[in-house]
Structures are given as structure tokens and as C-alpha cells.
Amino acid sequence: MGMKNLVMLFLFLVTPTTFVAADQTLIQKTCRSTLYYALCMSSLKSDPTSLTADTKGLAAIMVSIGAANATATSTYLSSQLPTSGANNHNNNNNKNRTKLIRQCSEKYAFAAEALRASLKDLADETYDYAYMHVAAAADYANVCRNGFKVFPTVAYPATLRRREEGLKRICRVVLGILDLLGW
Template identity: 55%
Template structure:
């Protein structure tokens, strides 16, 4: 390959990557959590090839991964030997199920995004983001059971990711 062709291809690659970074930055500016959005999208190598709809779909998958991780965490806590309180085990299993439902709602939003039915995608992400509230409320029903700090941290992270998805969907228009 001649030096001029190499230079041309290098410039083309750099400008293409820069343009994709600009799209990520521009898209993430429409969200409540810019840094979370940018870091999540830049961590995914396919995001540099996507349009805003594709970026929304990547963030939905990030949320699904988070919901799945929290679901697994809660089931493991419910079955661990350190949780001998029956009501605690019951609530942890209930919470695990809520995160499972959140993942299902996010799966529906992926299909809605693919079909470009953005109002339904938005609605499904809103529903997914609300499932942790049911979990939080379950702890309030049993006096004396504190909401675990690790679960609170996971809930906050999940809701932030969903907020990012909602911000991106807003840019797609309904």
C-alpha cells in the first residue's frame, strides 16, 4: 500500500471514529446521566457503528444485563444460609421476580425499538424502571426488615440506566 493511500485510509478511519464519538456524545446529552451513557456506549464496540436507535437498543441490553445480574444476586441471597429469616427470604425471592419482570419488559422494548414503535418502547422501559419500586415496597410491608444497601445501590443503578434509555428514546420521536 502506498504512503498516500495509507494516509487517506488513516484519515478516513480517524474521522469516522470521531464522528461516531460525536454521535454518542450528542445522543447522551439528551439523557439525565451523560457520563453513564457515554461510558456504557463506549464500552460496547458496536456502538460506534450505530445510529441513535441502535444506541438505544444497546442501552436496553445494558439494562437487561443489570436486571439479570440483580435477579441472580437476589436469588442467591434468598437461598444463602445467612438469611434464616423466612420473611426476608420471601421478600428477596419476590424482588428477584420483579427484576425478572423488568427484564421481560425491556425485552419487549427491544422489539418495539426494532419495529420503530417508540411510544411502546418508552412505556416498556418505564414499566421496567418501576418494578424495583415494588421490591422496595415489599420491604416496607415487613416492619423490622431494612432495605439492604447493596440492593439500594443496584436499584439506583438500574433506574439510572433506564433513565438513559428513556432520554435516548425521546430523541427518536414518537
């Protein structure tokens, strides 16, 4: 093997490691700017494209995770609605619960739409609009919870409380990353 080939082989073997280490540093630096470092790190590490992403790309990855979370919650809530033939005894609590679950499913669908809109904003580098859409997505989860306050006899489900907190934390991570972009 000639010296030129040996140098090329060495560069090939060393460069990817250095490149990945540099990207891990960007991910760590980015996540340190957020309120939920561990969530940010685990989320970004779960997506292999994060190793080649810039800060804007890391924000887009987190937004996509948030949109998937909101869509999954909307779908979950829809699955909790009684079927048309189900006997729910037609009492007020069951009617109110069904109404709240339906409304919450819609709110989480709106949250997913807002997050998808923020992806376009990121691509267009209109970070103020991206910030607004991400904040709106988090607020849709609040609107859902607040709906349960109108009907105090209908308990806010613990599963929904965990999902709400998850979406809000993801949105807070995205907002922290957007702050780095100088919206």
C-alpha cells in the first residue's frame, strides 16, 4: 500500500469519528440551552439524522417528535370515545366525558398541525412564526385540561395528564432551541 493510499485510509477512518464527536458536541450544547436536557438528548439521539444536523435541523427533529406525540395523543383519545352502539347509560357525566374527550382529541390534532406549520417556518427561517406555532401547540394541551375544569365531576384522566406534560416538555425544548436561532 502506497503512502498516498495509507494517508487516505487514515483520513477516512479518523474523519467520521471526529465528525460525529463534533456533532455530539453541538447536540449537547443545544440541549443545555433547554429546560429539559435529558429529554432533549434522548430524543435527538433517537434520530440518526441529528448527527448531521445543524441547530435548525435539531429544532426540526424535535418539532417532528412533538407532532408525532400530538398526533398519537389525538388518535388515542379518539379510540377512547364510545362507539355509536355502546351503552353508556346516557348520564350527564358520561355525556360530558365524551364531549371533553372529543374536544381534547381535536385540540391535540390542532397541536400537531401547529407543529407541522412550524416546520415550514423553520425552513423559511421565520423563527418568530415558528416560536408562535410551537407555543400554540403547547397551549392546545392546556385548553384540553382546562375543559375538564368546566365539568368538575369529570376527572381529568391521569394518562392524559402524562401525555399533556410530555407534549409541553417537548415544546419547551423546541422553544429553547429556537432561542438559540435568535428568532
